[in-house]
Amino acid sequence: MHIPDGYLSPQTYVPLYAVFAGFLAAALRKLRKSLSSKTVPYLGMAAAFSFLIMMFNVPIPGGTTGHAVGAGIVTLLLGPWVAMVSVSVALIIQALIFGDGGITAIGANCFNMAVVMPFVALWVFKLVRGKAAGGWRVSAAAFLSGYLGLVAASLVTAVEFGIQPLIASEGGKPLYAPYGLEIAVPVMTVEHLVLFGIIEGAITLLVLRYFLKNDPESVYVMKEERV
Amino acid sequence: MNSFQKKLLAGLIVLAVVAPVGIFLPAAFNAGDAWGEWSTETLEKMIGFIPAGLKKTADLWKAPIPDYNLGDEKSSFTTQALSYILSGAVGIALCALILYLLSRFLFKKDD
Numbered sequence: 001m002h003i004p005d006g007y008l009s010p011q012t013y014v015p016l017y018a019v020f021a022g023f024l025a026a027a028l029r030k031l032r033k034s035l036s037s038k039t040v041p042y043l044g045m046a047a048a049f050s051f052l053i054m055m056f057n058v059p060i061p062g063g064t065t066g067h068a069v070g071a072g073i074v075t076l077l078l079g080p081w082v083a084m085v086s087v088s089v090a091l092i093i094q095a096l097i098f099g100d101g102g103i104t105a106i107g108a109n110c111f112n113m114a115v116v117m118p119f120v121a122l123w124v125f126k127l128v129r130g131k132a133a134g135g136w137r138v139s140a141a142a143f144l145s146g147y148l149g150l151v152a153a154s155l156v157t158a159v160e161f162g163i164q165p166l167i168a169s170e171g172g173k174p175l176y177a178p179y180g181l182e183i184a185v186p187v188m189t190v191e192h193l194v195l196f197g198i199i200e201g202a203i204t205l206l207v208l209r210y211f212l213k214n215d216p217e218s219v220y221v222m223k224e225e226r227v
Numbered sequence: 228m229n230s231f232q233k234k235l236l237a238g239l240i241v242l243a244v245v246a247p248v249g250i251f252l253p254a255a256f257n258a259g260d261a262w263g264e265w266s267t268e269t270l271e272k273m274i275g276f277i278p279a280g281l282k283k284t285a286d287l288w289k290a291p292i293p294d295y296n297l298g299d300e301k302s303s304f305t306t307q308a309l310s311y312i313l314s315g316a317v318g319i320a321l322c323a324l325i326l327y328l329l330s331r332f333l334f335k336k337d338d
Contacts, residue, residue, distance in 0.1 A: 004264055006278075006285035032333045040330045041228045045235055047322035052242040052315055055295065056249040059258030066261055067249070086326060093321050098314060099290030161263050168280060175280030177263065178270070187262055215231050 001066070001157050001188075002094065002109055005102030007177040009168035012160055017107030023084060023115045030081040038218070039078065046074045047086035051093065054100075058199060066196035069113050069153065072121035072146030073204040077211055079220040080118040087114035112157045121149030121204075125221055133222075134212075139205055146204025147197040151189060154196075158188035243315030247308035254304075292317070 008016075050070035057065040074083040088110045094100040101109045128141035162181030165174040177184070211219050228236070253259075260269065267285050271277050277285075295314035298306040 001261065002264060004285065005287045006267075006281035006283070007263060009280060028333065031330075035330055035333055038229075040327070041232050043330055044323035044326040045232070045239060047326055048239050048319040049242075051318040051322055052239060052246060055246045055311065055315060055318075057253050057258075057261075058249075059253040059256035061256040061258060063258055064260065064262045065253045065258045085329070086322075089322055089325050089329075090318070093318060093325070095288075095290075097291055097317065097321070098295050099288065099293040100295070102284075103288040104284060157263070170279065173276070174278050176278055177281070178274050178278055179263075184263070191262065 001069070001113060001154060002091070002101030003105040003112075003157065003160065005104050007102070007164070008105055008108055008160060009164055009176045010104075011167060012164070013104045013108055016111050016160070020088075020107040020111045020115065023111070024088060027081040027084040031085060034079075034081075039082075042078055042218070043082060043086055046070075046078055046082060047089045050074060050087045051090035053203065054090070054094070058196060060191060060195060064191060066191055068146075068196065068200040068203050069117060069150060070200075070203065071113055071117040071153075072149040072200060073142075073207045075118040075121045075149075076125060076142060076145060076204065076208055076221045077219055080122050082220075083118035083121075084114050087118070108157075108160055112153045112160070116156050117149040117153040120152040121145040122221070124148045129221075138212075138222075139209070142205040142208040143201040145201075147201035150197045150200040151192045154188045154192035155185065158184040161188070239319055240316075243312055243319060246315045247311045250307055250311055251304075 053068050053070040055067070057067050059065050069087065071083050071087045074086060078086075091101060091109050091114060092106060095103055095106050095109070122145070125141045125145035128144050129137055132138050132141075159181065161177045161179065162184035164177035165180045168175040208219070212222070216222065260266075265273065267277050267282065270281070292310070292314055295311050296302065296307055297310040297313070
């Protein structure tokens with residue numbers, strides 16, 4: 001899901017840089033208010049977790065590969081603003097040091113995986129969990145928040161790819177990403193619906209259960225209700 | 228850092244050590260690039276040409292460790308696997324460092 005350089009036209013990646021910058025500024029303001037000495041070590045670990053989990057490429061036999069992002073579980077544990085900052089840091093390191101995702105596409109990639117995904121994950125979790133304090137509803141909410149968070153990120157990414165032939169072609173030939181919405185959207189969303197999203201959902205569920213057992217006080221989404 | 232957090236850190240290091248699974252599995256199942264992340268050569272094979280704008284921007288950036296690999300695509304699996312583990316370690320270190328500095332900066336400005 002890391003869009004490389006050359007696949008997005010400037011009229012796509014420049015606005016996405018601006019949108020991402022706006023969200024990042026808001027996230028840093030939120031963090032300044034909520035940061036405590038206990039959460040500081042978690043920030044670096046959240047970024048590192050996301051960084052590492054994205055290295056686990058999962059194959060569709062004979063086809064493409066994909067991976068989980070970890071933004072869902074980071075959101076459930078630490079909140080969407082922390083997820084935004086930590087996943088963005090992981091993505092920026094991947095682009096600058098490892099060439100995974102383009103330099104011009106940093107705004108787009110961070111928007112897709114570090115902005116869209118945390119908010120969809122949070123929204124889905126709250127919706128499915130309702131007022132449950134534990135049990136199957138919390139588990140279902142955790143799985144679906146990771147699953148749908150990743151699927152939403154893949155859909156937004158696919159739309160960014162798919163509009164390129166429409167907005168940037170010359171003499172009938174695409175200048176950037178060559179496949180239109182009718183290919184990009186089904187291919188990307190289906191592969192995330194049937195495989196990568198399930199992995200993201202399972203990771204989200206397992207890690208949340210681990211935290212609820214060992215450090216329940218620090219879990220962001222369970223804490224909110226008590227305030 | 229409390230003992231639970233130390234345990235988590237150990238877990239992250241384990242993830243980095245087993246990360247080569249992420250290059251082994253795609254190779255074993257004959258899976259290629261992620262969708263939309265093709266090199267210009269691969270794309271040319273797929274559609275018969277390299278889009279003009281893409282050609283101009285594709286190689287804009289020379290990453291120090293491209294594709295988490297210190298060798299190249301033809302390097303032995305051992306070289307690639309060790310590069311991958313090292314990349315994971317570099318990732319952990321940079322994530323920790325950047326977020327530590329960022330939180331110090333955010334804390335300092337707090338009044």
